[in-house]
Amino acid sequence: MGVLYLIKPGELTLKGKNRKFFEDRLQATIHRKLEGIPYKITNRSGRMYLEVEEPFSTEVDRCLRTTPGISGFAPTIGCEKEPTQLVQEALALGRRMVSQRRGKRFKVEARREDKTFPLTSYEIACTLGAALQKEFPELIVDLYHPDWVLYVEIRDRGYLYVDNERGLRGLPTGTSGRGLLLLSGGIDSPVAGFLMGVRGMVIEAVYFHSPPYTGEQALKKVESLSECLAQVTGYLTLHVVPFAEVQVAIRDRGVLDESTLMNRAAMMKIASKIARQRQAHCLITGESLGQVASQTIESIGFTNRFSDIPVLRPLIGMDKEWIMEKAREIGTYEISILPYEDCCSLFSPPHPLTRPNPSILQRHWEDLMLNDILERAIERVDRRTFRYRKV
Numbered sequence: 001m002g003v004l005y006l007i008k009p010g011e012l013t014l015k016g017k018n019r020k021f022f023e024d025r026l027q028a029t030i031h032r033k034l035e036g037i038p039y040k041i042t043n044r045s046g047r048m049y050l051e052v053e054e055p056f057s058t059e060v061d062r063c064l065r066t067t068p069g070i071s072g073f074a075p076t077i078g079c080e081k082e083p084t085q086l087v088q089e090a091l092a093l094g095r096r097m098v099s100q101r102r103g104k105r106f107k108v109e110a111r112r113e114d115k116t117f118p119l120t121s122y123e124i125a126c127t128l129g130a131a132l133q134k135e136f137p138e139l140i141v142d143l144y145h146p147d148w149v150l151y152v153e154i155r156d157r158g159y160l161y162v163d164n165e166r167g168l169r170g171l172p173t174g175t176s177g178r179g180l181l182l183l184s185g186g187i188d189s190p191v192a193g194f195l196m197g198v199r200g201m202v203i204e205a206v207y208f209h210s211p212p213y214t215g216e217q218a219l220k221k222v223e224s225l226s227e228c229l230a231q232v233t234g235y236l237t238l239h240v241v242p243f244a245e246v247q248v249a250i251r252d253r254g255v256l257d258e259s260t261l262m263n264r265a266a267m268m269k270i271a272s273k274i275a276r277q278r279q280a281h282c283l284i285t286g287e288s289l290g291q292v293a294s295q296t297i298e299s300i301g302f303t304n305r306f307s308d309i310p311v312l313r314p315l316i317g318m319d320k321e322w323i324m325e326k327a328r329e330i331g332t333y334e335i336s337i338l339p340y341e342d343c344c345s346l347f348s349p350p351h352p353l354t355r356p357n358p359s360i361l362q363r364h365w366e367d368l369m370l371n372d373i374l375e376r377a378i379e380r381v382d383r384r385t386f387r388y389r390k391v
């Protein structure tokens with residue numbers, strides 16, 4: 001038996017003439033994720049409809065749940081736009097709710113997109129509600145705390161559904177350019193990447209790896225996080241930069257208390273070069289204002305100079321609790337808290353600067369003479385790509 005999904009695209013409705021572009025991008029991501037699965041997708045009057053055979057519905061559920069640009073979706077029943085037909089289908093769904101013991105309290109929510117339909121939304125809700133109560137006298141209408149809701153939409157046809165799943169919302173992948181995420185193994189940066197991915201950005205990631213000071217386990221962790229993020233956008237390329245030589249040079253040539261900021265500056269500089277090579281429009285970091293010494297507004301002011309493209313910091317105003325909750329929700333938290341050290345903790349000074357004087361620091365940066373070392377690191381970048389995993 002076939003399943004028909006009704007898909008509600010997110011903010012697409014706001015996009016006027018660009019609408020088609022947004023819909024095409026959304027379909028392209030769905031195509032990539034469902035490659036090899038026979039299904040049919042169409043666009044009609046503000047909704048998308050996806051038809052697939054029952055055995056593939058778990059796969060489709062996962063795809064729709066993980067794809068940006070979808071505000072909600074539901075397996076639905078399509079029928080003639082005709083009051084008696086609607087009543088019949090409503091009773092069939094009601095019977096299912098009753099036999100599955102989904103609760104006695106219900107309400108009907110109707111939406112009439114086709115204004116030529118003879119009943120108003122209110123009248124549709126009343127008609128179907130009354131029919132359900134007549135057939136199943138134990139049911140009670142409860143507009144405020146229903147156990148289940150019967151949704152009805154009158155469009156090119158009538159559509160009825162009960163299991164209204166929430167999507168990720170946001171914008172379809174590929175509608176907001178490309179961003180290069182500075183991905184450490186920590187809690188914050190994966191969340192930052194996720195948020196920008198949901199805003200429609202294609203994400204690539206860069207990880208600064210410092211063997212032998214950081215082990216393979218730390219790299220594995222970043223790879224797992226990359227794979228997690230690839231579930232949202234469909235794929236993700238990770239650039240691994242060998243960073244030990246840079247860190248050692250900063251330690252040996254510079255002022256100890258400045259080393260954290262100098263490392264950050266070097267990361268920004270390398271990342272913005274890689275971003276240019278990859279035609280990325282911006283960098284993305286997991287910085288949150290005041291969280292650590294390198295994230296005071298003064299420190300950010302200094303490190304920001306080292307990128308010649310915009311640096312997006314989606315977590316800048318979020319507190320740690322919020323970030324941790326989000327990390328749990330998107331499934332990166334458990335990976336991030338694995339104990340393997342990242343490169344920064346090993347070289348961090350006991351008293352890092354919190355209010356750097358930018359002109360002094362800039363001079364000290366020049367004195368470090370890192371250009372050749374940074375170039376070498378960029379030449380030795382190692383790349384790998386992660387893809388969406390089917391169920």
Ligand code: ATP
Pocket residue numbers: 181182183184185186187188189190206207208209267284285286287291292294295342343344
């Ligand atoms: P996170 O939890 O993302 O590691 P954090 O709270 O540990 O953040 P910092 O270590 O100061 O903060 O890092 C700030 C940001 O710099 C990170 O969010 C990340 O974007 C970037 N960053 C730090 N270390 C690395 C690294 N080894 N590779 C790539 N990016 C890094």
Ligand code: MG
Pocket residue numbers: 184185186342344
């Ligand atoms: Mg960190």
